Structures are given as C-alpha cells and as structure tokens.
Amino acid sequence: MVVIMTVLLNQRVPMCDGVELAADVWLPSGGGSWPIVLSRTPYHRNTQSGNAARFIERGYGYVVQDVRGKFDSDGVFTALEQEESDGRDTLDWIAEQRWCNGRIGLWGRSYLGIVQLPAASGGYEALKCIVPGVAPLDFFNDWIRYDGCFALANIIRWPFEHTTARTRTATSHFAWSDVWTSTLGSSLDDVEARLGARLESTRRWLEHDRLDEYWERLDQRRYFDSIKCPGMHQAGYFDHLSRGQFAAAAGITERGATEKAREQQYLIVGPWGHSMTDATTYGDLDFGPRSVVSLLDYSLRFLDLWLRDVDDGVSSEPRIRYFLIGENRWMSASRWPPEEAYETEWYLDSEGSAAGLGSTGTLSRETPRASDWDEFEYDPRDPVPTNGGQVYWGLNEMVPVGPTEQHPTLSRSDVLFYRSRPFAAPATIAGPVRLELWVSSSARDTDFIAKFCAIDPLGAVTVLTVGSLRCRFRHSRSAPEPLAPGDVVKLDIQMNHIACTVPADSRIGLIVTSSCFPRILPHDNRYEPTWSGAEPVVARQTVHHGGGYRSRLILSVIEDGSSTVTSCR
Numbered sequence: 001m002v003v004i005m006t007v008l009l010n011q012r013v014p015m016c017d018g019v020e021l022a023a024d025v026w027l028p029s030g031g032g033s034w035p036i037v038l039s040r041t042p043y044h045r046n047t048q049s050g051n052a053a054r055f056i057e058r059g060y061g062y063v064v065q066d067v068r069g070k071f072d073s074d075g076v077f078t079a080l081e082q083e084e085s086d087g088r089d090t091l092d093w094i095a096e097q098r099w100c101n102g103r104i105g106l107w108g109r110s111y112l113g114i115v116q117l118p119a120a121s122g123g124y125e126a127l128k129c130i131v132p133g134v135a136p137l138d139f140f141n142d143w144i145r146y147d148g149c150f151a152l153a154n155i156i157r158w159p160f161e162h163t164t165a166r167t168r169t170a171t172s173h174f175a176w177s178d179v180w181t182s183t184l185g186s187s188l189d190d191v192e193a194r195l196g197a198r199l200e201s202t203r204r205w206l207e208h209d210r211l212d213e214y215w216e217r218l219d220q221r222r223y224f225d226s227i228k229c230p231g232m233h234q235a236g237y238f239d240h241l242s243r244g245q246f247a248a249a250a251g252i253t254e255r256g257a258t259e260k261a262r263e264q265q266y267l268i269v270g271p272w273g274h275s276m277t278d279a280t281t282y283g284d285l286d287f288g289p290r291s292v293v294s295l296l297d298y299s300l301r302f303l304d305l306w307l308r309d310v311d312d313g314v315s316s317e318p319r320i321r322y323f324l325i326g327e328n329r330w331m332s333a334s335r336w337p338p339e340e341a342y343e344t345e346w347y348l349d350s351e352g353s354a355a356g357l358g359s360t361g362t363l364s365r366e367t368p369r370a371s372d373w374d375e376f377e378y379d380p381r382d383p384v385p386t387n388g389g390q391v392y393w394g395l396n397e398m399v400p401v402g403p404t405e406q407h408p409t410l411s412r413s414d415v416l417f418y419r420s421r422p423f424a425a426p427a428t429i430a431g432p433v434r435l436e437l438w439v440s441s442s443a444r445d446t447d448f449i450a451k452f453c454a455i456d457p458l459g460a461v462t463v464l465t466v467g468s469l470r471c472r473f474r475h476s477r478s479a480p481e482p483l484a485p486g487d488v489v490k491l492d493i494q495m496n497h498i499a500c501t502v503p504a505d506s507r508i509g510l511i512v513t514s515s516c517f518p519r520i521l522p523h524d525n526r527y528e529p530t531w532s533g534a535e536p537v538v539a540r541q542t543v544h545h546g547g548g549y550r551s552r553l554i555l556s557v558i559e560d561g562s563s564t565v566t567s568c569r
Helices: 045-057 083-095 116-120 139-144 152-163 176-182 188-195 200-207 213-218 220-226 243-255 259-263 295-307
Strands: 005-014 020-028 034-041 061-066 100-109 127-133 231-236 265-270 320-324 329-333 342-349 361-364 372-378 416-419 427-441 447-455 461-470 489-502 507-513 539-545 552-560
Touching: 005 045, 005 083, 020 045, 020 083, 034 045, 034 083, 034 295, 045 061, 045 295, 083 100, 083 116, 100 116, 100 295, 116 127, 116 220, 127 243, 127 295, 139 152, 139 213, 152 176, 152 200, 176 188, 188 200, 220 243, 231 243, 231 295, 243 259, 243 265, 243 489, 259 265, 265 295, 320 427, 320 489, 342 507, 342 539, 361 507, 427 447, 427 461, 427 507, 447 489, 461 507, 507 552
Parallel strands: 034 061, 034 100, 100 127, 127 231, 231 265, 265 320, 361 416
Antiparallel strands: 005 020, 020 061, 320 329, 342 361, 342 552, 372 539, 416 507, 427 489, 427 539, 427 552, 447 461, 447 507, 461 489
C-alpha cells in the first residue's frame, strides 16, 4: 500500500538555551492539523522513518528528533542529562505548529523510552499519553551497574558507539570479543587505546562510583509524582533493563499527579529480550505462535484512545497483560504481581557440597535443621562465562542470551547449584524473584551472582532470570562498606520478574557464583575503584544456610506445585 504524505526534513527546533535540534516531520497529505506522535532518539532519526507510514495511515503526524549533540542536532550530547529540558521544549514547539491539533503522544523504546518521563514531568497539557518500552529508571543500579556489579558492555560499548561522534563510529579495526578480553587486568586507558577513542561518558560515570547526587538527579522515579497522563509500558522478561518498566507502571499508578494517570497505566510483558523480537523462540525455548504480537499495533490502539478518542475496547481491558511461559498463553491481571499470587520461601541446604555437577544442594520449603555452608574459590582471572539470562544486546552475537541450558557451566567448581524435589503438580510463578543470601568472603569486597532456573524431567537446567550484588553496597548504594573477611553478612539480591508454569515432575533450581563474563566485569576482589590497576586476588566464598543463616529464595506464586501450601504472606 502506498501512503501519500507530506515530509518536512531537518526542521530546526529551538531549545531554551538557543541550541537547535533537528527533527523530521511526517504528515498526512492535504493540509490540516493532526494528533502528533513524537520519538526522540540518539540513534539517528532515519532509523525511525520506516514507522512513518503506519502512523500516517492511522491519521497521525509523526515527528522524529535527533537528541542534543547527535547527528544534525546542535550542542553537546551528554547521555541522560539533557532530556528533561529538551523534551519539554520540543513539546512546546510541536504544540505551536499549525499542523498539530493540540494532542501529542510520546512513543519508543530503549533510549527512546528513557526520554519520555523527563519530558512528561512538566505536566504539559498537550501531552496526552506516553508509550515507553524497555527503559530503565535507576541508571546506577539498572544500566551502568547491575546492583553495583559493573555492567561491562553497557558502560563501554554503548558510550563508544553512541556518544563519541555525530556520525557512525568506526568499528572495523577491532573485534568486540577481543575488547572484552582486554578489559581483564587492564585499565580504562588500555581499553580506550584498543578502541582508539576516549570514552568521556564512561569516565564521568566511573567518577561517580556510588549513588551520589549525580545519579539521584538522573533517577526517574522522582518524576512519578508529576506525571499527569496515561501510559502504556512495554517490557521483556529477558531484557536487561525491564525492571524499570515494571517499576514505572507501578510507581505512576501509586503516585501519579492525576486520577487519570493513576488509573490508566498499562503494562504488557512478553518472552522477549531488549529488541523485543517477533520470533517465537528466544534462547533455547520456543514459546509458540501466540507469543508473537505486534507491539506497534498494540501501541496504536492505546494512542487511538488518547489522541483520537477512538476506543476499540482497550479502555475496559485489564491493566496488566503478561505472557505465561510454559503454558505459552497470554494472561491478564489488574496489578502486578497478579492479585491471586502469594509469596513462598525456598531454603538453601546441602549434604556436603553444592559445587559442580556432583552438587547435593537442595531447595526446600522446610528450614534446615543445622547450620552448614558451601564454599568455592573465585578467581577473577578465570571467570564463569556468561551463559544466558538478561543480556545487553551488544553482547548478543558473542554469548548465549535469554533462557539457556546451563550444563556448560555447572561442571565448574566455582558454581554452586541448588534444586528442589520434582513438583507433584504444575507450579505457576508470577512476579519478582528475590534471594536472601547469607555469605562470607576472604575478600574486602566481591560480587555474588544468582540465576533462577527451571529443570525439566530429563535434567535440562534453563535459566529464567539473573540477579547480582556487589557486597560493598549490601546496606546502602550511597554509603558503601567493605567486608570484614570472614564475617557473615546478608545480601538481598533482586532478579527480574518472570511468569512461568513449571510442569509436574519438573523442578526449580538456583545457581550461585561470583562472575558472569563479559556481562559483568569480573571483580578483582579488592576494595579499590574499578580499573584501579590493583592486582586481582582469589577470594574464598562461602554461602551459609541453616541455623541463624536462612538463605532463601522468595517466589511469587499462583500455584505452588504441591499439596501443602506454606506461605509468607
């Protein structure tokens, strides 16, 4: 189908400080004024032009803007820092144009989602709705670090490819796999020399190595109280940033500035990674044909409601739509976790050792009778390879992603493995996955990483979600504390959200280790700052369970898979 449209290229949009940003405007032909969908991007506005025809044929105008300092936009790009003011100024400019009828919606995912809450926080009357996808809120914990652990590709590849030049950055002079290897035991100077570029954003982020005022200014949870418009939030179970999308939907529902905002926050979550692929498979699992949905079509229904007063029934649908892995069907709920869900506790235990394929580690609803522990040695020079989970897209071509079978790493002596008995009946899990882990270490600081897994009757162990924590941040992200070697401390490890049904005769499993390379830069087991040049040391790690140290996995479940239900409601 040929869509006839009017195109206005490289429109200069003035900001309050005199800087001009470049925007392309796509409009239905024939003149008039229209509701406008706005996307703001650092990836060049041409990358979004393919969506224009869908918006035009629906009766929208579409505006795509290069953010400050990118491509044809003037100024200097400082990632995350300028989006509030520039987003508000852009809304002002659009609303004043003769081709805008006074209704605007924001749409886009990843960085195109990140820019939406800052712009919406001004409460601008013309902004009628937002549609963000896979966008973090807390950039210290969910982007630059994973709860303190150094998110290697996020802090190296993203700044290199998206903040060092107005044009596409050259990458033919190296292989990313070599870059990741070169980061071990080196300095940032060495990494920059390998890339051939200075990473200004990386250096700025490294200077702020705790949750200080810099990160607090960027934390988008502070915008919840000022959001006045409805929102459609889009997340993926296997996306490394989607914790923020769950938090945004819940936070605005609770704290939004208007009744409309509080009552009209929607969330859709599926078995996708960051790119939200339309294939039926991701990782090692096939989710069936019902898993494939057009998120653009879904977005258009929501935009129609708030920008065109066209309601095809979306206003009466439940606010939460989630895909149930295992049963491979879509479910609805009025809140997340679903209202019928309750928490269950699974205690870690073992009969000697939980390390390696010979692990005797168990997950049980019964508390261990006696104190015990499991140990392993973590050597930063020989890290556990990344094998699935919530993986940044910049690593997709090098490591397995999403729900991946874990036996390639289970044979290692630095990997602990705990599993439940087979379920007597199907178990349905829906909600966040949390781990309270009592540990000690010979190091003054180190990382612990956990994977929640499903185990089929044949013994295949498939990771569903991953969490991590750097021990110095166990009490506070803003006031880190070293470990006293040998002292036992509690870690609260937050994983992503998941909804899945584990069949009868299957099990759940938990993997605990201290490295996941290259997803996370291996901790050198010292208290010095990252890439300080200090020589890495081997750490003796201990996971304690039983007695006063009740290490436990906490799951939100709808059906617990047994005839006896013991909850911690």
